Amino acid sequence: MTDNTDLLPEGLEDRLPQSAERITQTMRACLDVLHGHGYDRVRPPLLEYESSLSRRMKGLSTRWMFRFVDPSSLRTLALRSDITPQIGRIAATSMADRPRPLRLAYCGDTAVIRANQLDPARERLQLGAELIGADTVAAAGEIVALAVRALTAAGLTGISVDFTLPDLVDTLAAQDLTMQPDTVEAIRRELDTKDAGGLKAVGGEAYLPLIHATGPFNDAMAKLRKLDAGGALGSRLDGLEVIAARIGDLARVTLDPTERHGFEYQSWFGFTLYAKDVRGAAGRGGTYKIGGSDEPATGFTLYADALADAAPQPETTRTVYLPIGFSESKAKRLRAEGSRTIEQLTQDEDPITLGCTHILQGGNPVEL
Numbered sequence: 001m002t003d004n005t006d007l008l009p010e011g012l013e014d015r016l017p018q019s020a021e022r023i024t025q026t027m028r029a030c031l032d033v034l035h036g037h038g039y040d041r042v043r044p045p046l047l048e049y050e051s052s053l054s055r056r057m058k059g060l061s062t063r064w065m066f067r068f069v070d071p072s073s074l075r076t077l078a079l080r081s082d083i084t085p086q087i088g089r090i091a092a093t094s095m096a097d098r099p100r101p102l103r104l105a106y107c108g109d110t111a112v113i114r115a116n117q118l119d120p121a122r123e124r125l126q127l128g129a130e131l132i133g134a135d136t137v138a139a140a141g142e143i144v145a146l147a148v149r150a151l152t153a154a155g156l157t158g159i160s161v162d163f164t165l166p167d168l169v170d171t172l173a174a175q176d177l178t179m180q181p182d183t184v185e186a187i188r189r190e191l192d193t194k195d196a197g198g199l200k201a202v203g204g205e206a207y208l209p210l211i212h213a214t215g216p217f218n219d220a221m222a223k224l225r226k227l228d229a230g231g232a233l234g235s236r237l238d239g240l241e242v243i244a245a246r247i248g249d250l251a252r253v254t255l256d257p258t259e260r261h262g263f264e265y266q267s268w269f270g271f272t273l274y275a276k277d278v279r280g281a282a283g284r285g286g287t288y289k290i291g292g293s294d295e296p297a298t299g300f301t302l303y304a305d306a307l308a309d310a311a312p313q314p315e316t317t318r319t320v321y322l323p324i325g326f327s328e329s330k331a332k333r334l335r336a337e338g339s340r341t342i343e344q345l346t347q348d349e350d351p352i353t354l355g356c357t358h359i360l361q362g363g364n365p366v367e368l
């Protein structure tokens with residue numbers, strides 16, 4: 001019976017065993033990859049002072065965070081909507097004197113007040129890695145390759161990486177000292193909607209080619225290079241080429257140089273990850289500066305719950321029913337070999353209904 005009070009708020013859901021198991025397997029596969037590449041896991045708390053979450057990343061707004069007053073400190077707390085700023089805080093405080101580069105991994109739930117239309121979920125399981133102390137091409141290459149490897153380990157296919165240059169317009173506009181800040185803002189806005197007419201109307205005709213420098217990496221790069229006659233972007237474009245080369249044929253690479261959506265704090269380089277059957281983005285990452293310490297960093301976040309829905313169905317493990325009086329040592333051995341065991345509690349149980357595939361009989365698992 002569902003009472004009204006049992007309903008969950010919009011955008012929040014229970015994950016039942018099969019789905020929860022897929023999430024666990026996805027997490028395990030991805031975390032193992034991060035661990036294997038030298039990233040140490042940290043576990044920041046679910047909530048903290050609002051001011052501390054917002055000050056670590058430029059451009060990060062607490063508007064979409066669940067916030068409330070802490071009855072004990074009487075200060076405003078916020079539920080994290082992103083773990084990256086927390087990693088920034090850890091790096092800038094308790095791990096400030098550890099050697100750099102610092103490699104940290106994390107996995108945990110995040111929540112937002114309002115989701116977007118494409119993805120109504122208001123809770124998201126973030127899993128990621130942050131390389132602290134570097135925002136170089138080499139750091140970006142390591143991070144993108146690591147993200148792709150984690151997705152592959154989770155069993156995902158059809159992986160693609162879409163590169164972006166979040167501060168591109170600012171960099172180009174900085175060359176033209178006569179340009180007013182209002183115009184730069186208007187250009188940014190029109191580029192966000194990729195509106196060619198609007199772009200012309202606000203005096204951003206010179207930026208029109210940016211709208212077309214989008215798509216498969218090599219073609220889009222050639223267009224961007226042509227546009228960059230002044231050479232302001234030269235080293236960045238060279239950098240993108242090195243990063244793309246690092247990915248090789250692990251994933252398809254595309255370029256959308258003006259995409260800023262979802263890149264509130266990333267600086268010269270950002271990327272979005274996609275994979276077959278994953279609704280929306282599988283993850284995002286890029287270079288940034290940690291607020292307060294101004295330390296450069298590069299990282300990525302995968303949305304592990306979304307990935308799990310697209311990951312291949314885990315194979316059904318052998319589940320052995322252990323009749324009353326079973327041998328503990330046999331049961332232990334079965335589990336060590338990878339089987340699951342279910343103990344008989346009462347005489348009237350039906351092992352098949354309980355999900356068992358085998359029964360322990362005469363010391364051996366016999367198929368049911």
Ligand SMILES: N[C@@H](Cc1c[nH]c[nH+]1)C(=O)O
Nearest residue numbers: 084284285286299300301
């Ligand atoms: N945390 C960011 C991605 C990111 C991680 N590190 C740098 N950027 C996001 O979820 O969109």
